[in-house]
Amino acid sequence: MATVVEALVATAAGVDPEVVPVELPELGPDDVRVGIAAAGVCHSDLSMVNGTIRPEFPVVLGHEASGFVLECGAAVSDLEQGAPVVLNWATPCRHCWFCLNGEPWLCRRVEGVVSIPRGRLADGGPLNVSLGVGAFAEQTVLPRASVVSLPEGLPMDVAALMGCAVLTGLGAVRNTARVRPGESVAVFGLGGIGLSAIVGARLAGADPVVAVDVNEAKSAAALELGATDFVLYEEKVARRLRELTGGRGVDHAFECVGKSATIRAAWSSTRRGGACVVVGVGPVSDEVRLNAMEIYHYARNLTSSVFGSCDPDRDIPVLTSLVASGRIDLAPLISHRTDLGGVNDAFARMRAGEGLRTVVEFAA
Numbered sequence: 001m002a003t004v005v006e007a008l009v010a011t012a013a014g015v016d017p018e019v020v021p022v023e024l025p026e027l028g029p030d031d032v033r034v035g036i037a038a039a040g041v042c043h044s045d046l047s048m049v050n051g052t053i054r055p056e057f058p059v060v061l062g063h064e065a066s067g068f069v070l071e072c073g074a075a076v077s078d079l080e081q082g083a084p085v086v087l088n089w090a091t092p093c094r095h096c097w098f099c100l101n102g103e104p105w106l107c108r109r110v111e112g113v114v115s116i117p118r119g120r121l122a123d124g125g126p127l128n129v130s131l132g133v134g135a136f137a138e139q140t141v142l143p144r145a146s147v148v149s150l151p152e153g154l155p156m157d158v159a160a161l162m163g164c165a166v167l168t169g170l171g172a173v174r175n176t177a178r179v180r181p182g183e184s185v186a187v188f189g190l191g192g193i194g195l196s197a198i199v200g201a202r203l204a205g206a207d208p209v210v211a212v213d214v215n216e217a218k219s220a221a222a223l224e225l226g227a228t229d230f231v232l233y234e235e236k237v238a239r240r241l242r243e244l245t246g247g248r249g250v251d252h253a254f255e256c257v258g259k260s261a262t263i264r265a266a267w268s269s270t271r272r273g274g275a276c277v278v279v280g281v282g283p284v285s286d287e288v289r290l291n292a293m294e295i296y297h298y299a300r301n302l303t304s305s306v307f308g309s310c311d312p313d314r315d316i317p318v319l320t321s322l323v324a325s326g327r328i329d330l331a332p333l334i335s336h337r338t339d340l341g342g343v344n345d346a347f348a349r350m351r352a353g354e355g356l357r358t359v360v361e362f363a364a
Contacts, residue, residue, distance in 0.1 A: 002026075003033075004122065007060045007137035008340045013051035017061055017136075019340045021122040024141050029075040032144050034085060037156040039065035039135040041346040041358040042164050043191060043258075044281065048114070048130060049347065052283050055115035059128040061343070062136030062360070063089040064164035066156045069147075076144045084154065085147040086163050087140075088312040089131035105307040135163075136340060138362060148316045154323065157337075157359045158330045161192065162319050163312075165357060166330060169196025171308020171315060172254055172279045173204055181205030183251040186241050188233070188266050190218040191350070192357040193279055194256035195225055195333050202226025203328060206252075208244055212237060212265075215353045224332050238268035249274060254305075258282035264289070267302060275301040279308075333357045 003024040010017035027033055045061045047053040069083045079085075092104035099107050115128040118141070134140050150159055169192070173179050185201040187194050190213040201209045202225070210229045211222035219230035231240050242249050249271035255263050258280025267276045267290070290302075308315075322328045335356035338346060346358035 003139065005138035006340060007134065008062065008343055009058050009060055009121075009127070010049055010055075011058045013049065013054070015049075016344050017049060022060060022127055022137065023120045023122060024139060025119045027071060027073050027141060029073040030144050031073040031141050032069055032076060032079060032147055033071040033139060033141050034067040034087065034147065035070045035139050036065050036067040036135055036137060036362050037364075038160040038362070039360045040160050040163070040165060040192065041343055041350075041360065043193075043350060044164075045130070045136075045343075046347045046350050047281065052281070053114055055130055056117070056128045058121065058125070059115050059130050060119070060134030060137055061130050063087070063131040063133040064160055065133065065135035066150065066159035066163065070139065073144070079144070079147070079149070084150040084152065084156065084159070086150055086159050086312075086316060087133050087135060087142065088146045088148055089133045089163065090307050090312070091132070091143065091146045092311070103309075104311045105309055136343060136360060148312050150316075151320055151324065154320055155331070157334060157361065158323065160359060161196075161330055161333055161357060162316055165192030165333070166196045166199075166319060167310045167312060167315055168279060168305070168308040169193040169256065170200035170203070170319070171310040172277055172305035173197050173200030173252075175309035176303070176305035177252050177254070177275055177277050179204040179206050179252055182207055184208055184210075184245050186210040186212055186250040186253045186266065186269055187227075187256060188212045188254065188262045189256035189280060190215070190222055190356070191256065192333055194254070195221060195356060197254045197256060197279070198222055198225045198227050199328050199330070203322070210241060210244060210250065212241075213353070217354070218356070221332055221335070221356055233262070233265070237265050241269040245271065248272070251275070252277065254279055256280050260286045260288045267300065270298075270300050272297075273299045275303070278302070278304040334359050337361055
């Protein structure tokens with residue numbers, strides 16, 4: 001008999017998603033059925049609703065989540081029922097050119113995948129899941145390779161954030177930019193990813209670590225998580241950042257918004273020879289303009305960080321050990337908790353630039 005669960009389903013761009021019953025697919029030999037414990041509301045989820053990212057509809061939203069194993073396929077022998085796991089939406093194939101050359105975050109199997117067919121609507125209609133996960137649901141079915149084991153006792157709300165925000169933000173600092181002790185950092189945009197970048201900058205020993213956002217209410221969380229300064233985003237923000245760094249500009253600027261204006265501001269805030277890393281995802285229509293002379297003169301590096309240059313199988317165990325040892329505290333990233341019915345309110349806060357990370361929590 002098919003397993004039917006409640007899930008948050010988007011039916012079209014520009015239309016608020018709704019909680020409806022969906023039918024999970026049958027468990028294949030290499031699959032795992034996971035009961036979701038907690039799922040973070042990521043800006044990528046909003047991007048699927050507003051049309052910036054284009055999934056196939058109808059689609060179960062959500063990809064940043066933790067949970068417990070409920071059932072394993074016949075070929076899965078290394079997981080037990082009840083084991084805590086975090087879901088991996090960017091599962092590398094391990095055999096394409098990028099995987100074999102140490103860049104699994106650029107895996108050809110993952111590239112460009114926004115949604116895949118999986119499960120059905122209660123009326124029998126076709127259904128897709130976002131980024132191969134569909135975590136805004138009571139349960140989900142996914143391949144064994146798409147779950148990463150967690151140690152017992154880790155808070156599941158914090159664990160959920162490791163599935164996307166923390167890997168992306170902290171990874172951009174540690175893996176992509178390789179920030180060193182004493183280097184200066186600015187982080188533009190204080191959502192879950194930007195705040196995670198601040199955690200990473202503090203962990204790396206950066207100084208100063210300047211948080212930049214349009215909403216001054218986020219300054220307290222940024223300072224608690226490791227920022228040394230908060231600067232309100234405005235037209236002359238680059239000048240203010242140069243004032244904080246001896247007139248040079250920062251060694252590393254991380255743009256965690258995905259807009260041409262903030263990319264341009266982050267670039268202009270970076271010192272000669274420094275690095276500007278774009279972490280935010282923006283629309284193809286939003287073009288960034290740089291002139292040929294400034295590219296030459298400033299000798300800055302401009303790059304992006306895809307998924308924090310992370311391999312979850314490698315990096316999640318590192319994160320869990322950092323949390324367990326008390327070297328990082330991810331709990332302040334969470335500003336709101338809700339059930340599936342409150343995700344649209346979380347999207348509204350995102351549009352308004354309010355709040356930090358919202359976590360959807362499910363009954364045990």
